[in-house]
Amino acid sequence: MxxxxxxxxxxxxxxxxxxxxxxxxxxxxxxxxxxxxxxxxxxxxxxxxxxxxxxxxxxxxxxxxxxxxxxxxxxxxxxxxxxxLPSGIGKIRFQDTCAEAIEFFQERKFFMEGDLDQTKKLRVKACTTLIKVNTKIKPSEVKGDRSKSV
Structure with a gap:
């Protein structure tokens, strides 16, 4: 190794x-x-x-x-x-996307804790909500040049 x-x-x-x-x-x-x-x-x-x-x-x-x-x-x-490639913008893009996803779900008060049935329902709701996001608008137009989120 x-x-x-x-x-x-x-x-x-x-x-x-x-x-x-x-x-x-x-x-x-x-x-x-x-x-x-x-x-x-x-x-x-x-x-x-x-x-x-x-x-x-x-x-x-x-x-x-x-x-x-x-x-x-x-x-x-x-x-x-x-x-x-190692240590390129890919890492930044991933981090920005994660941060934006966390913010997105916190604003909509999604919590993934609870019993299994409740968690499944929240995941379905979260996915349904994400699918409705307008992806035609670039994140840089919403967040500015600093954001590399996908």
Whole structure:
């Protein structure tokens, strides 16, 4: 289990050490995760398009194609699916949504305590009430830019 944790915590530093360039560019994997992704994407694009122009034979190598595809995919995740990445806006979005749900139910005096039959009735009522919420209006229009609630 400890090995798996260490493996999942790797952000490229092992490869940089194996290639003996960690001392030179290791700082780039010690930045905040999203900053590191952006930095590596830019670097990959710069190298790729430089090689397309100057060293076409390198661009055709599988390693180059995989590097470019990986950099593009990580940027896609960062921009389009941040909740799939560690310590991104996904956590904030989840926390804001939970806080808003708690507030929503407190304002309507929903309490989920009591006997099993009462709890089931309250859950049905809560779900029925939530379904009626107008989701066409973005939360940011109601709560402002600070809220990331869904």
């Amino acid at each position: 400890e090995y798996c944790k260490r493996l999942c915590a790797q952000r490229g530093d092992q490869v940089l050490q194996e290639r003996r360039c960690f001392d030179e560019i290791g700082w780039s994997v010690e930045l905040e995760f999203d900053q590191s992704i952006l930095l590596w994407h830019i670097a990959t694009d710069l190298c790729y398009y430089y090689d397309v122009e100057k060293k076409q034979v390198i661009v055709e190598r599988p390693e180059c194609k995989v590097s470019k595809a990986l950099a593009d995919y990580m940027l896609h995740l960062l921009i389009n699916c941040p909740f799939m």
